Amino acid sequence: xxxxxxxxxxxxxxxxxxxxxxxxxxxxxxxxxxxxxxxxxxxxxxxxxxxxxxxxxxxxxxxxxxxxxxxxxxxxxxxxxxxxxxxxxxxxxxxxxxxxxxxxxxxxxxxxxxxxxxxxxxxxxxxxxxxxxxxxxxxxxxxxxxxxxxxxxxxxxxxxxxxxxxxxxxxxxxxxxxxxxxxxxxxxxxxxxxxxxxxxxxxxxxx
Numbered sequence: 001x002x003x004x005x006x007x008x009x010x011x012x013x014x015x016x017x018x019x020x021x022x023x024x025x026x027x028x029x030x031x032x033x034x035x036x037x038x039x040x041x042x043x044x045x046x047x048x049x050x051x052x053x054x055x056x057x058x059x060x061x062x063x064x065x066x067x068x069x070x071x072x073x074x075x076x077x078x079x080x081x082x083x084x085x086x087x088x089x090x091x092x093x094x095x096x097x098x099x100x101x102x103x104x105x106x107x108x109x110x111x112x113x114x115x116x117x118x119x120x121x122x123x124x125x126x127x128x129x130x131x132x133x134x135x136x137x138x139x140x141x142x143x144x145x146x147x148x149x150x151x152x153x154x155x156x157x158x159x160x161x162x163x164x165x166x167x168x169x170x171x172x173x174x175x176x177x178x179x180x181x182x183x184x185x186x187x188x189x190x191x192x193x194x195x196x197x198x199x200x201x202x203x204x205x206x207x
Contacts, residue, residue, distance in 0.1 A: 050103035051161065051204050052077035054171075059094035066093040073097070084178065089148075092179035099202070100169035101161040106207040108160045121157060122201040130193035141190050148188050149196070150179045157202055176200070 056072040066084035072095060073080055084093035101107055109120045127145060128134040137145060154175040162170045178196070 048103040049105055049206070050164075051099070051101050051107055053080055054098050054100050054169075056080065056095055056097045059096070059175075059177075062093045062095070063087075063091050066095075069095065082176075086149075086178065086180040089180050089184055090182045092177060094175065094177035096173050096175040098171050098173050099157070099161075100164075100171035101204075102164050102169045104163050106160065106163050107204040108207040109157060110203045110205040112201060112203050120159075120202075122199060123153070124199045125151060126197045126199075128195050128197075130195040134195060137190075137194070141192075144188050144190050145194065148181050148184050148190070149194075150177075150181055151196075151198070152177045152179075153200070160207055161204060 053073045054077070056069045058066060058069045058072075063084055063086060067082040072082050080097055082093075082095060086093070111119055112122050113119060127137055127142070129137065154177070155173050157174070158172050161172075164170060176198075
C-alpha cells in the first residue's frame, strides 16, 4: 500500500511538472512573440479656389442716379451689375472694381470664345431703342450714337494671377466709364431714348 501510495505521489509530481513545463513553454513563446505596427498620417493642406470682385468704388462726379458702389458687387462676389441714366451732354458714370485671387492656387485666363477676337475676354455692347419693342437702332441713329456716346475700360486683365500672399490677394483694378459726350451738335441728338446693355466677362482656371 505504501508503494502504491508512492507511485501516485510520483505521478502527481509528474503531472505537476508537466503542467509547469507547458506553462513555461507558453510563457516563453509569449515572451518571444512581437507585434509590429506602423502608424502613418497624411495631411492635405486646405486648398482654396477663390477669385472674385472686391472693393468697388464710384468716381466723384458720376451721375447720382447710378448704382451705388456698395451695390455693384453681387452676393456671389463673381458678378457685378450697374445701371445709370445719362440725361445731358457731359453726364458720365464711372466705377472701379478690383479682381483678386484670394485663394491658394495660381490662376490664368482661359478661353471664352472660339472667335480669336474674343478669345480671353468677352466685351459685348448691345444698343436698342428704350421705347416700343426695343428694336435695334437705324443706321442713321447708330451713326449719331457713335458720336454722342463713349464707353471705355481702363486696365488690362492679368493673364496669370498668382495665389494670395497669406490674407493679401493678388489683384488688379478695372475701371468702366460711360459718358454722354460734350462736344456734339444739336443735329447729332437722337429723338428716341436709347438703352445700352453691356456684358464684360473673364474666366480664370487653375494655372
